[in-house]
Amino acid sequence: MRIIISAPDFRDGEADATRGLPDQPLFQSQHPSDVSNINLDLFKDQYYRDLVARRLSGAVQIPTVIADGIGEVGKDPRWGIFHSFTQYLRKTFPILHDRLSLEVINQHALLYTWQGSNPKLKPLLFMAHSDVVSAPESTLERWTYPPFSGHYDGEYIWGRGSEDDKSNLIAILSAIDALIHCDFTPTRTVLVSIGFDEEGGLDQSNGARYLAERILETYGEDGIELIFDEGIAGIEEHFGTEFALPATAEKGYLDVQITIDTTGGHSSTPPDHTCIGYLAQAINAIEASPFTSRLTNKNPTTVYLKIAALHSKNMPLSLRKAILDPSSSNEVLNYMDSSLERRALVRTSTAVDIMRGGEQFLANALPETAYAVVNHRIAVEDSIQVLKDYYIRILSPLTKKWGFSLIAFGNDINNSCDSVGTVTLAGHYELEPSPVSNHRDVRFTWLADTLQAVFGKDVCVAPVLLTGKFMFRPSEDPAAY
Numbered sequence: 001m002r003i004i005i006s007a008p009d010f011r012d013g014e015a016d017a018t019r020g021l022p023d024q025p026l027f028q029s030q031h032p033s034d035v036s037n038i039n040l041d042l043f044k045d046q047y048y049r050d051l052v053a054r055r056l057s058g059a060v061q062i063p064t065v066i067a068d069g070i071g072e073v074g075k076d077p078r079w080g081i082f083h084s085f086t087q088y089l090r091k092t093f094p095i096l097h098d099r100l101s102l103e104v105i106n107q108h109a110l111l112y113t114w115q116g117s118n119p120k121l122k123p124l125l126f127m128a129h130s131d132v133v134s135a136p137e138s139t140l141e142r143w144t145y146p147p148f149s150g151h152y153d154g155e156y157i158w159g160r161g162s163e164d165d166k167s168n169l170i171a172i173l174s175a176i177d178a179l180i181h182c183d184f185t186p187t188r189t190v191l192v193s194i195g196f197d198e199e200g201g202l203d204q205s206n207g208a209r210y211l212a213e214r215i216l217e218t219y220g221e222d223g224i225e226l227i228f229d230e231g232i233a234g235i236e237e238h239f240g241t242e243f244a245l246p247a248t249a250e251k252g253y254l255d256v257q258i259t260i261d262t263t264g265g266h267s268s269t270p271p272d273h274t275c276i277g278y279l280a281q282a283i284n285a286i287e288a289s290p291f292t293s294r295l296t297n298k299n300p301t302t303v304y305l306k307i308a309a310l311h312s313k314n315m316p317l318s319l320r321k322a323i324l325d326p327s328s329s330n331e332v333l334n335y336m337d338s339s340l341e342r343r344a345l346v347r348t349s350t351a352v353d354i355m356r357g358g359e360q361f362l363a364n365a366l367p368e369t370a371y372a373v374v375n376h377r378i379a380v381e382d383s384i385q386v387l388k389d390y391y392i393r394i395l396s397p398l399t400k401k402w403g404f405s406l407i408a409f410g411n412d413i414n415n416s417c418d419s420v421g422t423v424t425l426a427g428h429y430e431l432e433p434s435p436v437s438n439h440r441d442v443r444f445t446w447l448a449d450t451l452q453a454v455f456g457k458d459v460c461v462a463p464v465l466l467t468g469k470f471m472f473r474p475s476e477d478p479a480a481y
């Protein structure tokens with residue numbers, strides 16, 4: 001789960017991100033009301049579990065894949081499958097569709113409104129998406145059960161979207177449906193927003209963008225109390241202890257394209273380096289200067305580690321001590337750096353993913369242009385600008401040495417009329433790291449309370465950072481839940 005709280009973000013240098021954390025169970029639940037008790041019993045009931053599993057299975061069986069090169073929504077018939085999906089939801093949750101209002105936006109984006117009794121309170125917003133990535137023909141034999149079988153083996157549901165993200169979608173609607181059956185009416189309005197093209201591949205969003213515009217139009221800037229979106233699914237076991245891990249921040253994103261242009265010529269009389277050789281040197285310089293790992297109070301990973309050290313059952317003693325001892329930060333960083341997954345949580349990552357240059361089957365001619373694309377997931381302490389400055393710092397001395405011009409992100413850095421080549425840097429898909437939601441905010445406690453009431457008080461709740469593209473955020477008014 002990813003949760004967005006619109007509230008002041010953490011500031012760099014804040015004394016201690018874990019200050020004020022109570023002992024685990026971190027957040028004491030209130031006595032559950034009658035409705036909660038009925039629902040908690042329901043969730044343990046095998047019949048109900050099977051019912052929700054069948055709902056998810058049915059959703060997985062509808063292949064809501066966005067085809068390659070698909071045209072405009074409403075014109076390309078391949079979008080038609082999403083009508084079937086909306087119909088499926090109407091058929092599966094008839095009472096919910098009776099009670100909640102549903103606005104269909106841009107043909108397939110769904111915005112449900114469950115009106116709260118107190119219109120002065122800002123709504124809660126739950127988000128999910130109905131599309132899934134494709135399952136290419138060539139991979140079909142590697143599937144244990146076909147990707148759109150929705151096979152339910154009594155424990156798992158198999159197929160595309162069974163986790164990402166139809167599980168969220170069906171869980172949200174099932175929870176509301178269960179509450180309606182208890183005659184529950186929320187005090188605060190609840191919105192459910194379902195996009196249909198989250199998995200990408202399109203130039204711009206046809207779903208979430210329209211939903212966001214509509215929500216903004218209705219509720220205004222900062223008009224939502226809390227946003228819940230997809231993130232880490234389910235309960236995970238870490239150090240012999242069950243953890244629920246709502247993400248309170250997400251790394252940023254940037255692709256940097258490095259293009260090197262040189263004059264061509266014949267391969268029989270080559271210079272020492274072609275543009276491909278120069279590009280290799282540039283890549284080598286970037287890989288030789290990785291971003292450093294650090295654990296600051298801005299990064300939710302710091303809080304997660306502290307909670308794990310204080311409350312997990314089987315953390316090795318040396319690690320536990322290192323995390324709890326402020327003078328042992330290097331040991332903690334060594335631990336984080338010792339796995340690729342953990343390392344990605346404490347630094348801006350660098351991955352040289354694409355390289356092209358020269359003409360195929362034309363080894364006689366010197367290549368005139370070559371480029372590489374380097375993907376970065378940006379740490380919460382860094383920014384797009386930090387990355388751009390980094391590239392200039394690394395590549396400026398090289399281009400001077402080569403006698404090349406450097407055009408970095410639209411600016412001439414080294415430019416002389418007698419340069420013999422050009423290095424051009426361009427940024428694509430720029431996305432700053434998300435703001436960091438405050439785990440000490442009372443609204444994080446609402447969520448933690450709920451998690452512990454459902455999954456038990458032995459479950460540790462800790463905020464985490466998402467390294468992919470997926471987070472918890474409150475607004476200003478921490479009024480009644």
Ligand SMILES: [Zn+2]
Nearest residue numbers: 164165198230
């Ligand atoms: Zn997803």
